[in-house]
Amino acid sequence: MKSVEGGVTAPCGFLAAGIAAGIKKDKKDMAMICSRKPCQAAGTFTKNLVKAAPVKWDQEVVYGGGTVQAVVVNSGVANACTGEEGYGYCRETAQKAAEVLELSPSQVLVASTGVIGAQIPIEKIKKGIETMAPLLSESREAGALAAEAIMTTDTVKKEIAVSIEIGGKTVTLGGMCKGSGMIHPNMCTMLGFVTTDACISKEMLQKALSASVADTYNMVSVDGDTSTNDTVLLLANGMAGNPMITGPGEDYDAFLEALNEVNTYLAKQIAGDGEGATALFEVKVIQAATKEQAVTLSKSIITSNLTKAAIFGHDANWGRILCAMGYSGAQFDPEKVDLYFESAAGRIKIIENGVSTGYSEEEATRILSEKEVTAVADIKMGEASATAWGCDLTYDYVKINADYRS
Amino acid sequence: MKSVEGGVTAPCGFLAAGIAAGIKKDKKDMAMICSRKPCQAAGTFTKNLVKAAPVKWDQEVVYGGGTVQAVVVNSGVANACTGEEGYGYCRETAQKAAEVLELSPSQVLVASTGVIGAQIPIEKIKKGIETMAPLLSESREAGALAAEAIMTTDTVKKEIAVSIEIGGKTVTLGGMCKGSGMIHPNMCTMLGFVTTDACISKEMLQKALSASVADTYNMVSVDGDTSTNDTVLLLANGMAGNPMITGPGEDYDAFLEALNEVNTYLAKQIAGDGEGATALFEVKVIQAATKEQAVTLSKSIITSNLTKAAIFGHDANWGRILCAMGYSGAQFDPEKVDLYFESAAGRIKIIENGVSTGYSEEEATRILSEKEVTAVADIKMGEASATAWGCDLTYDYVKINADYRS
Numbered sequence: 009m010k011s012v013e014g015g016v017t018a019p020c021g022f023l024a025a026g027i028a029a030g031i032k033k034d035k036k037d038m039a040m041i042c043s044r045k046p047c048q049a050a051g052t053f054t055k056n057l058v059k060a061a062p063v064k065w066d067q068e069v070v071y072g073g074g075t076v077q078a079v080v081v082n083s084g085v086a087n088a089c090t091g092e093e094g095y096g097y098c099r100e101t102a103q104k105a106a107e108v109l110e111l112s113p114s115q116v117l118v119a120s121t122g123v124i125g126a127q128i129p130i131e132k133i134k135k136g137i138e139t140m141a142p143l144l145s146e147s148r149e150a151g152a153l154a155a156e157a158i159m160t161t162d163t164v165k166k167e168i169a170v171s172i173e174i175g176g177k178t179v180t181l182g183g184m185c186k187g188s189g190m191i192h193p194n195m196c197t198m199l200g201f202v203t204t205d206a207c208i209s210k211e212m213l214q215k216a217l218s219a220s221v222a223d224t225y226n227m228v229s230v231d232g233d234t235s236t237n238d239t240v241l242l243l244a245n246g247m248a249g250n251p252m253i254t255g256p257g258e259d260y261d262a263f264l265e266a267l268n269e270v271n272t273y274l275a276k277q278i279a280g281d282g283e284g285a286t287a288l289f290e291v292k293v294i295q296a297a298t299k300e301q302a303v304t305l306s307k308s309i310i311t312s313n314l315t316k317a318a319i320f321g322h323d324a325n326w327g328r329i330l331c332a333m334g335y336s337g338a339q340f341d342p343e344k345v346d347l348y349f350e351s352a353a354g355r356i357k358i359i360e361n362g363v364s365t366g367y368s369e370e371e372a373t374r375i376l377s378e379k380e381v382t383a384v385a386d387i388k389m390g391e392a393s394a395t396a397w398g399c400d401l402t403y404d405y406v407k408i409n410a411d412y413r414s
Numbered sequence: 415m416k417s418v419e420g421g422v423t424a425p426c427g428f429l430a431a432g433i434a435a436g437i438k439k440d441k442k443d444m445a446m447i448c449s450r451k452p453c454q455a456a457g458t459f460t461k462n463l464v465k466a467a468p469v470k471w472d473q474e475v476v477y478g479g480g481t482v483q484a485v486v487v488n489s490g491v492a493n494a495c496t497g498e499e500g501y502g503y504c505r506e507t508a509q510k511a512a513e514v515l516e517l518s519p520s521q522v523l524v525a526s527t528g529v530i531g532a533q534i535p536i537e538k539i540k541k542g543i544e545t546m547a548p549l550l551s552e553s554r555e556a557g558a559l560a561a562e563a564i565m566t567t568d569t570v571k572k573e574i575a576v577s578i579e580i581g582g583k584t585v586t587l588g589g590m591c592k593g594s595g596m597i598h599p600n601m602c603t604m605l606g607f608v609t610t611d612a613c614i615s616k617e618m619l620q621k622a623l624s625a626s627v628a629d630t631y632n633m634v635s636v637d638g639d640t641s642t643n644d645t646v647l648l649l650a651n652g653m654a655g656n657p658m659i660t661g662p663g664e665d666y667d668a669f670l671e672a673l674n675e676v677n678t679y680l681a682k683q684i685a686g687d688g689e690g691a692t693a694l695f696e697v698k699v700i701q702a703a704t705k706e707q708a709v710t711l712s713k714s715i716i717t718s719n720l721t722k723a724a725i726f727g728h729d730a731n732w733g734r735i736l737c738a739m740g741y742s743g744a745q746f747d748p749e750k751v752d753l754y755f756e757s758a759a760g761r762i763k764i765i766e767n768g769v770s771t772g773y774s775e776e777e778a779t780r781i782l783s784e785k786e787v788t789a790v791a792d793i794k795m796g797e798a799s800a801t802a803w804g805c806d807l808t809y810d811y812v813k814i815n816a817d818y819r820s
Contacts (some may be wrong), residue, residue, distance in 0.1 A: 058740030089736050091749060123772050124733020141706055153606045192737070236737050281543045314815055321816030326531020327642075330495050334464030335640035342464045343497060362499045363529050403809045410727030 009266055012136040015167025016041055017151035018182035018206035021247040023144040026157030029136030031084030031129055032122075036157035038136040039081040041145050041201060042109060047243040049117070052221045054238035060088035062118045063239060065098040073210065076243060079117045079201060080105050080137060083158050086130045088236040097409040104134045108133065108193040109140045119199050119239050121160055121186065134325040155184040158199055161408055162186050166277040172266045174259050179206045183270040185240075187230065187276040187278040198278070200225060200240035202270055203295035206263055207246035208253040216264045217242045224271035227303070229311045230282035242267075243271045276317055279397035280380070283402030289319050294393040301338045302394035308336030308382065310398035319381065320400035324349060324372035326358045331385060346386040351378035421573025422447055423557035424510035424588035425611040427653040429467035429550040429766045432563030433571050435542030437490030437535055438528075442563035444542040445487040446551050447607060448515060453649040454622040455523070458627045460644035466494035467635060468524045469645060473506040475523055479616065485523045485607060486511050486543060489564045489592065493526040494642040505537045510540045514547045525605050527566055527592065561590040564605055567814055572683040573777055578672045580656040580665045585612045588678040591646075593636065593684040604684070606631060606646040608676055612669055622670045623630045623648045630677035633802040635708070635717045636688035648673075656782060685803035686786070690810030691758050698786040700799040701708050707793075708800035715789065716740030716804035725787065728805035730755060730778035732764045752792040757784035790804040 017024050019045040023102030029038040051070040053063050063387075080101055087094045102116035110359060120128065144150070155165040163281035169182040208216075221240055246252070253259045291309045296302035309315055312332035318325035325349055334342060343362040348355055353375045357365050376382065423430050427450040437443040441549065457476040459469050475482060477788060484728030486507055508522035515522075523642045550556070561571040575588040591606035614622075627646055640753045652658070659665045676800040697715045702708035715721055718738035724731035732753055754761055765772050781787065 056737060056740040057742075058736050058746070086733070089733055089765070089768055089770075091767075124731075124737060125765075210633075234742060236733075271728060311451065313811075317812050317815030320812065323816065327492070327495055329643050330464050331640075331789065332463060334462040334642060336463075342495065359495070359531075361497075362495055364495075401812055401815075403812050405719075405813060406723050406726065406807055406809050409723030409807075410729065 009269060010171045012169040012171050012180060014148040014169045014182060015151040015155050015184045016182045016201055016203045017146050017148065018169030019024045019180040019203050021205060021245050022182065022203045023146050024150045024154035025140040025143040025145065026153030027136060027140055030256060031082055036040040036153070037082055037084045038140065038143065039154035039157040040137070040140045041079040041154060041203065041249050043077050043243060045245045046077050046115065047246060048208065048210040048213050049076035050217040050218055050242040052240045054235055056236050058089065058236045059093035060086055060237040061090055061098050061122060062087055062120045063237060064095060065102070065398040066117050066119070066241065066403060069114055072113055072114065076117055077115045078105055078109055079119065079241060081119045081158050081199065082128060082133060082345065083121050083160050083279060084397060085126050086124045086237050087121045087126045090125070090127050090331050092129060096130050096320050100130055100338055101133055101346065104137045106187045107333045108137055117241055120228055121158070121237055123322040124236060130206065132204040142288070151182065151184070158184065158186045160186060160284050161282055164281055166274055168270050170266050170269050172216045172262050174206065174262055177250040179248040179250055181266050182205065183269050183274055185274040185278060185283055198235055198238055200274055202242045202267070206244050206246040206253065207248060207250050207312070208244050208263065211271050212253050212255065213242060213244050216260070216267050220267045220271045224268065225273040227307065227394065228275045228279045229307060229396070229398045230279065270289060276397050282399035283408045285399030286402055287319060287400045288380045289316065290380065290397045291396045292382060292384045292393060294384060294386050295388050296392060297390040299392045300395060304336050304338040305333050305385065306396035308332045309316050310396040313401055316398065316401035316413055317395050319376065322373045322376040324358055326370060329385070333385065339388045340389060343364050344388045349375050349381065350376045350384065352383045371408045415579045415675060418575040418577050418586060420554040420575045420588060421557040421590045422588045422607055423554065424575030425609050427451055427651050428609045429552050429610060430560035430580050431546040431551065431555045432559030433542060433546055433549065434600040434779060435538050435545065437488055437538050440673045443488055443490045443600045444531070444546065445560035445563035446543070446546045446550065447485040447560060447609065448490065449483050449649060449651040451651045451653060452483050452521065453651045454614065454616040454619050455482035456616070456623040456648040458623055458646045460535045460641055461778045462549065462640050462642050464495065464642045466643040467496055467500035467504045467528060468526045469643060470501060471508070472476060472525070472645060474649065475520055478520065480520055482523055483517050483521045484522045487525045487564050487567050487605065488534060489802050490508045490531050491526060491528045492643050493534045494530045496533050499533060501560050503534050503784065506536055507539055508642055511545045514543055523647055527564070527643055527689060529751055530642060541818070557588065557665050562570050563594045564590065567689050568687055569686055572677045572680055574670050574676050576675050578668050580612065580668055583654050583656040584652040585611065585656050586667070587672050588677050589680055591680040591684060600815050604641055605646055606680055609653040610712040612650050612659065613654060613656050614650050614669065617650060618666055619650050622666070622673050625670060626673045626677045630674065632683040633713065633800065634681045634685045635713060635802070635804045636685065642694065672694060680794050682791050682803050687804050688805035689814045690808040691805030692808055693725055693787040693806045695722065696786065697802045698788060698790045698799060700792050701791060701796060702798040703795050703796040706799060710742050710744040710801035711739050711791065712800045714738045714750055717800040719807055722804065722807035725782065727810050728779045728782040730764055730782060731773060733785050735791070739791065743796050746795060747795045750794045754790040755781050755787065756790065757787045759784050
């Protein structure tokens with residue numbers, strides 16, 4: 009696998025654009041991705057019972073089974089809790105893009121993020137589509153503009169691209185995503201878009217995406233709130249010319265590995281750029297009896313407000329971690345747990361068999377003062393493990409969310 | 415039912431004391447409750463798999479079935495994650511109290527709260543018991559000192575007493591409790607102590623406590639973290655002389671109603687005095703199909719960080735409430751939900767059938783600026799309802815928990 013410059017425009021035949029359409033004040037707020045050829049599309053969507061209108065639209069398009077050729081995103085208004093009217097605006101958005109790009113509306117996916125409950129300004133959206141169409145480009149810069157245009161409270165744009173060889177052909181995957189609040193994906197993250205020129209069947213594409221999302225976006229939590237808009241879309245236009253992947257095997261495995269690389273990177277980016285975060289907090293649960301147990305335990309730790317506040321304070325308050333494991337619902341023996349903290353500054357064993365090792369608080373604080381810190385809980389029950397990603401809980405998280413709409 | 419002055423010493427025959435035993439700096443840190451006569455005891459305990467040593471001790475005492483006559487509490491060190499050594503200190507604590515008060519160690523309950531992972535300073539604890547024994551008093555002030563001595567990050571002590579008539583006799587119940595972080599009781603709250611002079615069988619006492627805890631302490635969440643130490647103890651010494659309550663009926667109902675009054679008051683006090691809180695946030699889900707559904711929905715709202723931060727900002731960000739309902743796991747129709755905010759400043763309908771009513775943001779903010787605010791979600795499915803209590807998420811919550819140990 010090779011790292012490649014850029015994001016969603018890195019694979020062959022994908023164009024993008026990002027502009028300020030006047031939905032937000034002074035910021036880019038609309039993006040478009042378009043493929044030269046029709047794509048197989050896979051998607052994973054929020055499990056929140058309250059689904060935003062664009063989630064419903066995309067589910068119909070993706071599950072409908074036809075090909076897809078464009079995605080229109082706005083990052084000003086979520087178009088969630090907007091009833092029939094909101095759903096109608098999704099249709100109008102797709103119709104407008106279809107008209108401008110000479111497609112069918114059922115080939116256009118839409119995605120939104122932003123404030124819940126307000127209707128989207130449909131005239132600005134339509135105008136934005138008209139503005140973006142002639143700007144669509146395969147350049148590195150166009151991909152970056154799109155990645156920037158989907159940001160809300162994110163502080164950095166998030167994009168990545170990798171390439172692999174399949175059947176003697178170079179296959180490229182590119183991705184972009186955005187966080188950074190209401191992040192506790194229960195199916196996938198807020199908004200993620202991955203493009204690839206791989207030639208792969210729709211069935212295997214969805215299979216790869218679902219498998220990858222479980223280990224990547226679904227292992228991230230910023231604040232425990234599962235959004236109404238969570239969507240990850242994966243488009244494959246086949247332009248790499250590799251022998252089509254239609255079932256399991258070496259080629260599928262190579263593709264899945266590359267997809268995991270893209271999604272892991274994006275998921276960690278979301279966690280580390282969580283609202284108000286000063287640190288990426290990684291939690292590994294190892295030697296678990298089952299994967300499910302390791303997932304439950306690691307996610308319980310990553311969502312504990314008390315643990316997250318302690319990480320902000322660079323405080324090795326391990327009792328909160330053991331406490332969060334204890335209320336997770338997973339069975340284990342608290343008196344067999346070993347716990348370590350590690351970072352670029354070193355590694356320290358904090359508890360052994362459930363009780364303190366008498367470690368140095370100064371050294372623990374030094375290790376916890378890095379930008380990326382990891383807690384490793386060894387529960388000594390078996391061979392399974394899981395990794396989850398979150399961030400610390402800070403004053404700025406409260407500040408951002410107390411005045412989000414003002 | 416009548417309101418009575420005081421707390422745990424209000425019922426006949428209960429004595430209390432509270433002192434600074436030197437476990438914390440400059441603050442009261444030990445309390446004792448003692449009854450002139452042996453008591454029937456009921457208890458509810460944390461469901462966290464990681465149970466503090468005193469929880470294990472108390473479970474043995476309460477489930478053992480014998481009578482109880484004293485409770486010893488320290489609010490400096492939780493004695494959780496302390497292994498065999500920590501459990502041994504519980505035994506030593508009970509032995510010391512038994513020796514000083516001329517009881518059997520199995521008649522002494524112990525409770526702890528504070529930092530997790532450290533061993534309790536057993537010599538200070540023993541000294542504290544010796545100091546408290548001669549100070550034990552039935553006075554109003556002694557009860558207040560005990561309520562003060564169990565506080566950790568609480569800003570106010572929490573006590574209440576009520577009386578009822580049963581069989582021509584006045585029966586009194588008194589209670590005290592403490593919050594205010596790691597509060598998300600999954601069986602009961604951090605530490606709560608209720609005394610009564612009612613004459614009631616152990617079986618009916620436990621039945622009343624379990625029923626009451628489900629609707630009171632278990633409906634409170636400050637931060638979603640279920641403590642390792644949650645304990646509610648209820649002691650009944652029978653000195654009121656009422657005909658013994660041995661089964662369901664009018665007398666039991668009257669007792670349960672009074673117990674609910676005490677526990678509801680204490681539960682709301684815990685929520686409103688949550689770490690860093692500026693407001694008590696009450697959530698009512700009404701017209702639910704089942705009680706369980708109403709409980710799931712109301713607790714999901716009360717634990718949503720985004721909703722809590724919005725309450726801190728006096729922001730009627732109702733989308734976050736609908737979002738939290740959506741990811742709760744309960745089934746309902748988002749497009750039938752009506753939502754109201756209410757407080758001493760008025761009542762406002764925010765959404766009707768899942769979409770905004772076009773309410774005035776100014777008026778909503780005025781209503782949300784009170785010290786106690788309520789959200790009412792009407793899901794129009796049936797007759798059941800539930801009420802949960804929490805608080806807002808503030809800078810001070812982060813501050814308190816980032817430096818708790820320093």
